[in-house]
Amino acid sequence: MSMLEKYYRINQAAGISIHVNNDGSLLISVCSVLVENNQLEITKKITEVRTFDELKNILPLKTFVAINLSGKGILHKRIEKTDELSAGNFNLILPNANPDEFYIQNFISGEHSFVSVIRKADGDKWTDSISSLGLVPLMLSLGPFPVQNIVSQLNVYGNEIIFNGHIILRDDHTYWMDYRYEETVESPFALKVDLEGINEKTVIPYASAFQLVLASKLDVIKADVAPLETSFTQKIAGKKLKVQGFIVLTIFFMLLLINYALLSWLNASNTQLATRVNTTAQSTSDIDELNKEIKQKDSIVRVLGWEGGINKSGLIDQVALMLPSELTWREVAFDPVDIASSRAQKSTAFYKRQMRITGSSEKIIPVNEWIARVKTKRWVKNIQLESYTYNSELNTGQFTITISY
DSSP states (O other), X not given: OTTTXXXXXXXXXXXEEEEEOTTSXXXXXXXXXXXXXXXXXXXEXXXXXXXXXXXXXXXXXXXXXXXXXXXXXXXXXXXXXXXXXXXXXXXXXXXXXXXXXXXXXXXXXXXXXXXXXXXXXXXXXXXXHHHHTTOEEEEEEETTGGGGGTGGGBSOOSSEEEETTEEEEEOTTSOEEEEEEOTTOOOSSOOEETTEEOOGGGHHHHHHHHHHHTTTTSOOOOOOOHHHHHHHHHHXXXXXXXXXXXXXXXXXXXXXXXXXXXXXXXXXXXXXXHHHHHHHHHHHHHHHHHHHHHHHHXXXXXXXXXXXXXXHHHHHHHHHHTOOTTEEEEEEEESOBOHHHHHHHTSOOBOSSEEEEEEEESOSHHHHHHHHHHXXXXXXXXXXXXXXXXXXXXXXXXXXXXXXX
């Protein structure tokens, strides 16, 4: 889902700050932002907009807007931290007032809540005026409190933040301790957002727009305005629906392409197989004859004693090198005739992978010594003395040894 998040959010929006002076005159500032390729860019910074009608020339129709209201008609009060305002604790803000008649904003910082309220009739007047210009308000905030979400971007490092009449006092943990407004107070130095300069009058509209485009990642500071909440939710839901619909169509199109490619491949494969079947059918008899000939030749090779290319002369050399001087070889035979099997089968049969050595030795001890030496070779599976008989006429013994390999 994180990969799709950038398609679900609002990527372009404007913040409009409306400050109502005590004489009813307005101070309007505008800041537009654009999120593209995971980078946020400030596209417009306009101060001292004189009338609402000028906004039509500044912002395109259907621009998503976050409105910030301050000044006359808005009450800010600091109370002990409270997570939720009810009819009971609302008396701490406005005694004997009906909370249903107000839009309420609860900004929690440390152990305090900064509660801001405006009558719904007054709040609706401003949102309706913005809507009548062809703009789309999606969020309403009160006072400078949305600035909390951009403080880390500003070049302010002390406990006091001053800009455009707003004075914010923080403790050493950057929690807000106090707030007041003095119309003539200005920032003691030029403000910057990261490396970009920003007029102090556009700090609040920038913070409002920033909240709107990054609402899913921030603890948004805003008033609870049900109609705007509904509009915002519907816009996000509409974006999700479009993205998900596009994904479904893309997957469906890809499946169609895969299906077409697969069918084409199968059709081509079937054609090739049909051709091969025809060719195979024509040559089956030739293959059968060739197989018979191969079997015959293979049988002849087995009869001739072929054993997979074993170097038999090399085996003889290894055995001979171990021969004690007291022994004399008479004969070496590979795969000798198996007399018992030949009689049973009534055809000549041979031992497989066997070497038979006959020779003479006056004593049997050198023969046993030679057998022990030959056993050390890894290729020797078994070696045994089949016979040893002493010939008194020749004054020597006759031995027969078999080696399996």
